[in-house]
Amino acid sequence: MRSRLLSPRFNGRLHDARTATSIGRWLGIAFMVCFATGLISHVLQHPPAWLSPDLPSRPVWGYRLTQGLHVASGVAAVPLLLAKLWTVYPRLFSWPAVRSVRHALERSSVAVLVAAAVFEVATGLLNTAQWYPWPFSFVPVHYAVAWLAAGSVLLHLAVKAPEIRAHWGRRSPGTLALPEEDGPDRRSLLAAVAAAAGAVTVTTVGQSLTPLKGFTLLAPRHPDHGPSGLPVNRTAAAAGVGLITADRFRLTVTGPRPCTLTLDKLRNLPQYEARLPIACVEGWSKSARWAGVRVADLLGLVGAPPHAGVRAVSLETHGGYRVSEMGREYARDPLTLLALRLNGEELTPDHGYPVRLIAPNRPGVLQTKWVGRLEVTV
Known part of the structure; x- marks a missing residue:
C-alpha cells in the first residue's frame, strides 16, 4: 500500500x-x-x-x-x-x-x-x-x-x-x-x-x-480607450498632482544660464510635431501625434554643452518614476519633445497637462508627465 x-x-x-x-x-x-x-x-x-x-x-x-x-x-x-x-x-x-x-x-x-x-x-x-x-x-x-x-x-x-x-x-x-x-x-x-x-x-x-x-478579448488594455484616444496608466488623481492652472505653472530649466518659463512662453517658442508611439511595460502601445518644444532647443536656451543629458522632474509628489534621466542621444534627438498637445488637442490632466516628456524608443514609464523642472546633467 x-x-x-x-x-x-x-x-x-x-x-x-x-x-x-x-x-x-x-x-x-x-x-x-x-x-x-x-x-x-x-x-x-x-x-x-x-x-x-x-x-x-x-x-x-x-x-x-x-x-x-x-x-x-x-x-x-x-x-x-x-x-x-x-x-x-x-x-x-x-x-x-x-x-x-x-x-x-x-x-x-x-x-x-x-x-x-x-x-x-x-x-x-x-x-x-x-x-x-x-x-x-x-x-x-x-x-x-x-x-x-x-x-x-x-x-x-x-x-x-x-x-x-x-x-x-x-x-x-x-x-x-x-x-x-x-x-x-x-x-x-x-x-x-x-x-x-x-x-x-x-x-x-x-x-x-x-x-x-x-x-483584444483578453488584453487588459485597448489601445483606443482613454482621453484623446490614448490609454492612461497613472491618472492625475493617483499621482496627487492636484489642479495645475496655466497662470501659476512655471517650468524651471537649469544650466549655465538657468531660466524659468511660463506656459505662455513655452507656447511662444518654436513648436514641432512628431508622430511617436508611447509603449508601456505592461505591453500596450500606440502611436500618436505630439506637438511641443524640442528638449534640445531648451538645452540650447540655457547654454548646455553638446554632451549634456537632462533630468526631468515631475510635479507629482510621490511615485517611483517621478524623476527620469535621458542621456545625450535622447536629449539631442530632434524628436524628443516637451509636449503641450496630443492628437491636435491640449493635453488632458491625465496625459500630463500642462507639459510632458515624449521621446522615441523609450519606455512609457519614463515619459514623465506633469514636468515642472528640467535639469542639465553632464
Whole structure:
C-alpha cells in the first residue's frame, strides 16, 4: 500500500520524452524571446551609468517592438508551460526520490526551473493587469528570477541533452520503441497546445499590434480607450498632482544660464510635431501625434554643452518614476519633445497637462508627465 501511494500509476500514454521534447521546443523559443526582450526592456528602463549617455533613441518604434514581443511571448508561454508540466508531472512521483548524486542534482535543478518559470509567467501576467498582490517590488525581483530561470534552463538542457537529442526528430532512433498508435493522439495534443498558445496571443497582442486591436478579448488594455484616444496608466488623481492652472505653472530649466518659463512662453517658442508611439511595460502601445518644444532647443536656451543629458522632474509628489534621466542621444534627438498637445488637442490632466516628456524608443514609464523642472546633467 505504501509503495502504491508513493509511486502512483498513470494511464495517459503521452507522458513521454518525445511529447515533452516537442512542447519543450516551443516553450524554449517563447522563453528565449521573452528573456532577450526582457533584458532590453530592463536596460532601457534602468540603464547602468556607463551606458546611459549612449542609449540609442532610434528606431522610434524599437521599444514598442521589443516590449510587445516580450509580453506576447510571455502570454504564449502560459499554455505551453502548463502543457509541458502536464507531460512531465508523473516523474515528480518517481520512487525512490533520489537514486544517486547526479539524480539528486537533476531533480534539484528541475525544482528550481519549475518554480522560477511558474513565478516569471505568473507575476509577468499579473503585471500586465497592474495587479501586485505581493509585498516585494516587481521589477527587481522579476529581473533577478529571470536570470535564475535562464540558468536553470541551460543546466536542464545540459543534463537532458542525450534524451532531447534522441527524441528531437520524428524518426530518430531513440523514438522507435514508442508505440505507433500514439502518433494521432500526440499530433492532436500538439495541435491543441499550439491552438491555445495562438488563441491567447491573438486575443492579447492587439494592445500593441493595433491592426489586431479588434481581437483584444483578453488584453487588459485597448489601445483606443482613454482621453484623446490614448490609454492612461497613472491618472492625475493617483499621482496627487492636484489642479495645475496655466497662470501659476512655471517650468524651471537649469544650466549655465538657468531660466524659468511660463506656459505662455513655452507656447511662444518654436513648436514641432512628431508622430511617436508611447509603449508601456505592461505591453500596450500606440502611436500618436505630439506637438511641443524640442528638449534640445531648451538645452540650447540655457547654454548646455553638446554632451549634456537632462533630468526631468515631475510635479507629482510621490511615485517611483517621478524623476527620469535621458542621456545625450535622447536629449539631442530632434524628436524628443516637451509636449503641450496630443492628437491636435491640449493635453488632458491625465496625459500630463500642462507639459510632458515624449521621446522615441523609450519606455512609457519614463515619459514623465506633469514636468515642472528640467535639469542639465553632464
